[in-house]
Amino acid sequence: xxxxxxxxxxxxxxxxxxxxxxxxxxxxxxxxxxxxxxxxxxxxxxxxxxxxxxxxxxxxxxxxxxxxxxxxxxxxxxxxxxxxxxxxxxxxxxxxxxxxxxxxxxxxxxxxxxxxxxxxxxxxxxxxxxxxxxxxxxxxxxxxxxxxxxxxxxxxxxxxxxxxxxxxxxxxxxxxxxxxxxxxxxxxxxxxxxxxxxxxxxxxxxxxxxxxxxxxxxxxxxxxxxxxxxxxxxxxxxxxxxxxxxxxxxxxxxxxxxxxxxxxxxxxxxxxxxxxxxxxxxxxxxxxxxxxxxxxxxxxxxxxxxxxxxxxxxxxxxxxxxxxxxxxxxxxxxxxxxxxxxxxxxxxxxxxxxxxxxxxxxxx
Amino acid sequence: xxxxxxxxxxxxxxxxxxxxxxxxxxxxxxxxxxxxxxxxxxxxxxxxxxxxxxxxxxxxxxxxxxxxxxxxxxxxxxxxxxxxxxxxxxxxxxxxxxxxxxxxxxxxxxxxxxxxxxxxxxxxxxxxxxxxxxxxxxxxxxxxxxxxxxxxxxxxxxxxxxxxxxxxxxxxxxxxxxxxxxxxxxxxxxxxxxxxxxxxxxxxxxxxxxxxxxxxxxxxxxxxxxxxxxxxxxxxxxxxxxxxxxxxxxxxxxxxxxxxxxxxxxxxxxxxxxxxxxxxxxxxxxxxxxxxxxxxxxxxxxxxxxxxxxxxxxxxxxxxxxxxxxxxxxxxxxxxxxxxxxxxxxxxxxxxxxxxxxxxxxxxxxxxxxxxxxxxxxxxxxxxxxxxxxxxxxxxxxxxxxxxxxxxxxxxxxxx
Numbered sequence: 001x002x003x004x005x006x007x008x009x010x011x012x013x014x015x016x017x018x019x020x021x022x023x024x025x026x027x028x029x030x031x032x033x034x035x036x037x038x039x040x041x042x043x044x045x046x047x048x049x050x051x052x053x054x055x056x057x058x059x060x061x062x063x064x065x066x067x068x069x070x071x072x073x074x075x076x077x078x079x080x081x082x083x084x085x086x087x088x089x090x091x092x093x094x095x096x097x098x099x100x101x102x103x104x105x106x107x108x109x110x111x112x113x114x115x116x117x118x119x120x121x122x123x124x125x126x127x128x129x130x131x132x133x134x135x136x137x138x139x140x141x142x143x144x145x146x147x148x149x150x151x152x153x154x155x156x157x158x159x160x161x162x163x164x165x166x167x168x169x170x171x172x173x174x175x176x177x178x179x180x181x182x183x184x185x186x187x188x189x190x191x192x193x194x195x196x197x198x199x200x201x202x203x204x205x206x207x208x209x210x211x212x213x214x215x216x217x218x219x220x221x222x223x224x225x226x227x228x229x230x231x232x233x234x235x236x237x238x239x240x241x242x243x244x245x246x247x248x249x250x251x252x253x254x255x256x257x258x259x260x261x262x263x264x265x266x267x268x269x270x271x272x273x274x275x276x277x278x279x280x281x282x283x284x285x286x287x288x289x290x291x292x293x294x295x296x297x298x299x300x301x302x303x304x305x306x307x308x309x310x311x312x313x314x315x316x317x318x319x320x321x322x323x324x325x326x327x328x329x330x331x332x333x334x335x336x337x338x339x340x341x342x343x344x345x346x347x348x349x350x351x352x353x354x355x356x357x358x359x360x361x362x363x364x
Numbered sequence: 365x366x367x368x369x370x371x372x373x374x375x376x377x378x379x380x381x382x383x384x385x386x387x388x389x390x391x392x393x394x395x396x397x398x399x400x401x402x403x404x405x406x407x408x409x410x411x412x413x414x415x416x417x418x419x420x421x422x423x424x425x426x427x428x429x430x431x432x433x434x435x436x437x438x439x440x441x442x443x444x445x446x447x448x449x450x451x452x453x454x455x456x457x458x459x460x461x462x463x464x465x466x467x468x469x470x471x472x473x474x475x476x477x478x479x480x481x482x483x484x485x486x487x488x489x490x491x492x493x494x495x496x497x498x499x500x501x502x503x504x505x506x507x508x509x510x511x512x513x514x515x516x517x518x519x520x521x522x523x524x525x526x527x528x529x530x531x532x533x534x535x536x537x538x539x540x541x542x543x544x545x546x547x548x549x550x551x552x553x554x555x556x557x558x559x560x561x562x563x564x565x566x567x568x569x570x571x572x573x574x575x576x577x578x579x580x581x582x583x584x585x586x587x588x589x590x591x592x593x594x595x596x597x598x599x600x601x602x603x604x605x606x607x608x609x610x611x612x613x614x615x616x617x618x619x620x621x622x623x624x625x626x627x628x629x630x631x632x633x634x635x636x637x638x639x640x641x642x643x644x645x646x647x648x649x650x651x652x653x654x655x656x657x658x659x660x661x662x663x664x665x666x667x668x669x670x671x672x673x674x675x676x677x678x679x680x681x682x683x684x685x686x687x688x689x690x691x692x693x694x695x696x697x698x699x700x701x702x703x704x705x706x707x708x709x710x711x712x713x714x715x716x717x718x719x720x721x722x723x724x725x726x727x728x729x730x731x732x733x734x735x736x737x738x739x740x741x742x743x744x745x746x747x748x749x750x751x752x753x754x755x756x757x758x759x760x761x762x763x764x765x766x767x768x769x770x771x772x773x774x775x776x777x778x779x780x
Contacts, residue, residue, distance in 0.1 A: 045671045052670050066671075069664040073690070074671040295659030308660050324667075326660050343660035 004078065004318065007035055011108055011287060011314045018286030019115040021275070028289060029062075032312055035321040036063025042078035045070060046320070065298070065310050065322035071099035071258050076320050079104045088144035090257045101144065101257050101319060108315040109260040113148050114155050116285050120264030121189070121218055121251055122156050124272040128214070129159045131177045133169060133192035133200065136162050144257050145220065149191050156189075169196055171203035178209040178243065187214035190243065193221040198230050201238050210244035216268060217245055220253040246271070254282050254339065258323050260315035261288045263337060281336035287314040290337040292329050303331045306340065368534050373500075373544035376530040380498035381472055381548060383527035388469060388496040390524070396452035398522035399490045402514070403447030405521045406486070409513075410441030421513045428509030429482040431610060431652040436482075438649055439609060443483040446759045452494055455760050455768065459495070465775040469496035470573075473772060474549035476564055477511070478556040479504030481613040485511045487768075488553065489529055495772050498528035502545055508533040536560070542567050551575060551772055575771040577764065580721035581691070582613075582746070582754060584620030585709060585736075587727035591627040596640045598726055599633075601752030603641025605724050606681070608755040610651050611694035615722045615755045618692045621709045624702035634676045634683040634700055642681040642696060651680040651696055661693035669699070689716060710739045720746035721764070724754040 001009075010031055018024065039046040045066065053064045066076055072090070084102035103109065122128070130152060137146040153160040163173040181188040188211060192200075197219055217239050230238075236250050248271035255262035266276035266283040276283060284290055291300050292307040301307040309329040312322045328340040387395070413422035414437045426436035459467040473492040477485055485501065492499040503511035511531045518526040534541050542564065546552045552568040554561045555577040565574050584602060591598070605617050622630050654662065662682075669675040669684030676683045681696035689701050689712055703709040713720070723746050725731060733748045740746070745765025747757070760768060 048670050049667060052675070067664040067667040069668045070671045073668050076671075295656055295663060296654060298663065306656075308663070324663065326664060328656070328660070343657035 007317050015111050023286040045074045063322045065324035066320035067324040072097045088257045089142040112261040112315040123269050127156050127158050129188040130157045131190050132162045133164050133196040169199045185212045187212045190217040194219050215245050216249040259313045261313045277334040281332050281338045283336050306330050370540045370544035377548040380530050384498040387528045396449050398525040400449035401521040402517045403444040405517050406444040410437045413437035425509045428507050432650040435649045439483050442756045451759045465777050467773040470550035472549050473497045473499045473551045474546045475501045476554045479507040482510040500530040503533045505535045580614035581618050581719045582615050582722040584617040584724040586622045588623045589728040590726045599637045599640035603645045604752045605754040606698045607645045619689045619699040619701050621703050622700045630685045630700045630702045646680050658695050665693045718744050722747045722754050724751040726751040
């Protein structure tokens with residue numbers, strides 16, 4: 001068995017042990033450290049970033065995080081010689097040089113996604129009807145979100161309807177799916193990007209629904225590259241009013257192409273099972289750790305202090321066990337992540353082009 | 365909630381329109397002299413701060429703009445130095461070139477400033493006044509200080525022009541205030557991103573001309589023959605372009621194209637640029653504080669550079685060598701992008717050229733950029749200037765390819 005396969009097995013074992021939401025920080029640290037060292041030894045990108053991080057001779061107690069932009073310009077993989085089983089790409093709405101997350105093994109991704117969704121999104125049910133505002137994976141084969149939703153269909157679904165296609169959101173199909181749920185008194189889960197929900201708000205006009213009790217809405221993603229932005233609070237209020245679901249049953253999902261695991265808001269878990277803290281923040285499974293960093297030094301910041309979000313994801317064995325995002329957040333007293341949006345740099349650039357505004361013009 | 369109301373803004377409009385009648389009757393040389401006195405006063409502030417004397421105005425502007433005091437003093441002094449009376453008169457001269465037409469300044473110019481290059485406010489106010497137009501400026505709520513300093517300076521040394529100058533400050537996206545701002549304007553001049561320009565296009569009266577100073581970016585180009593001369597002055601000039609306004613302006617280079625093969629390799633040039641350029645300039649014109657989002661962008665940008673190849677990091681700058689152009693977060697992070705032939709350089713620039721505002725050239729004397737100009741995409745008219753002067757445009761510099769006063773006047777034709 002190779003070193004990589006051994007590590008995959010160890011992560012699988014940890015996921016199995018912690019699938020009910022438990023944590024074992026010592027085991028996490030030990031495994032993260034070994035995976036990080038393996039990635040430095042096998043991947044030139046990791047080796048370069050690690051060399052820079054230790055150029056002052058300082059020892060590091062944690063793996064060096066790979067910033068998300070690096071995935072747009074370099075092959076971040078310990079298996080770059082072998083053809084990937086699946087390559088997920090960032091949406092490309094703001095960037096021609098898309099981020100690429102190439103995976104040769106999807107088993108850890110799937111185990112992680114399944115456990116996290118069960119824990120945070122479907123803790124009170126084994127299966128329900130799903131309505132997806134996320135494109136079918138056959139339409140968007142490079143979208144990790146589409147891949148995840150397709151797996152949800154395998155794991156948690158009685159009936160799945162896609163209400164979005166290559167041409168965009170089909171709001172009549174969305175309305176029909178909601179009316180069907182109402183008439184059958186059968187709860188549904190709407191799975192959507194925030195942008196699709198805003199689009200639905202614009203398209204549905206005065207139509208309102210009272211989805212059956214237990215229905216829920218999973219929303220994910222921001223508005224980068226889109227012309228219309230709506231605050232998270234305003235969008236959530238609109239969703240509650242539009243679909244007639246309880247506020248706690250609107251759950252934010254925080255995932256990204258560069259990760260194999262997802263974080264979820266804990267409101268539904270709190271409302272149904274009662275073992276999650278109150279308040280709206282993102283929780284992670286035991287093989288994922290969110291921390292907030294000083295944007296310049298990258299030193300960890302204590303709970304309550306704002307900084308850049310770093311995600312350590314043990315499921316990213318073959319790519320980057322730690323990823324530095326451009327998202328701003330704070331950790332709450334329960335170790336959950338509160339997101340504050342992206343650090344775009346646009347505020348200081350005025351008439352000069354901020355990178356985020358014009359990355360679509362860059363040469364890859 | 366803004367303390368300023370749309371009615372307040374309308375009252376300023378009324379006051380300016382009334383002042384405009386007097387302003388237009390004022391001879392051109394009187395208006396030019398007033399603007400020149402203001403510029404001279406600003407230069408005095410800049411010189412004092414540069415000499416190490418505490419200067420409250422410069423310190424206020426520095427804090428507001430997020431630049432160091434020396435950088436702010438440099439920016440004020442170099443900008444204001446362009447506004448001498450003779451130069452102002454010369455700038456207006458072409459307006460009177462035809463005997464059968466008479467230039468008439470717009471009845472009111474509304475200007476929306478961006479927050480990245482504070483000194484633009486001087487041009488935004490001075491040029492309308494020169495052509496006899498009162499001007500209402502919306503200063504960036506993030507960086508209002510220089511506009512205030514300008515108003516105070518007009519009051520002190522050019523009181524005859526002060527009634528024709530109005531400044532308002534409020535946060536972006538206030539539709540009612542925006543509508544009031546442009547409600548009486550004959551010309552609306554917008555500095556800022558695409559969204560800002562588009563928003564004011566829809567808000568401006570149908571009769572108004574909208575002059576867009578939209579998104580832009582700039583680049584440096586070092587030619588193969590550049591290294592025939594001394595390396596140190598080349599590096600000093602490149603460093604000034606990179607460091608000015610901490611790389612936040614639309615005239616700041618995002619990347620410098622450098623010869624792949626030559627007497628100095630790209631990596632050697634990077635080290636020399638650090639040693640002879642950005643390190644010394646960091647001592648005389650230190651970088652301002654990094655805002656949170658800039659820190660985040662800088663971290664991402666530098667990491668990509670490390671992953672792609674070469675990165676030289678200093679205390680307040682970094683220089684990468686990369687195979688293709690990647691937008692810089694500013695704040696003195698600059699990429700050197702190697703090229704083979706000038707045609708290669710143009711193809712590297714191709715995706716960005718439509719947004720190019722300036723190309724800073726480092727070459728042996730006599731370099732003619734005609735082949736580059738002929739390859740520019742339609743709608744693109746950058747300025748080709750010597751390295752070291754990218755962010756110090758002369759008074760008669762073109763604005764997005766058009767003469768500076770072009771959008772501010774109408775001509776009355778007289779054929780009797």
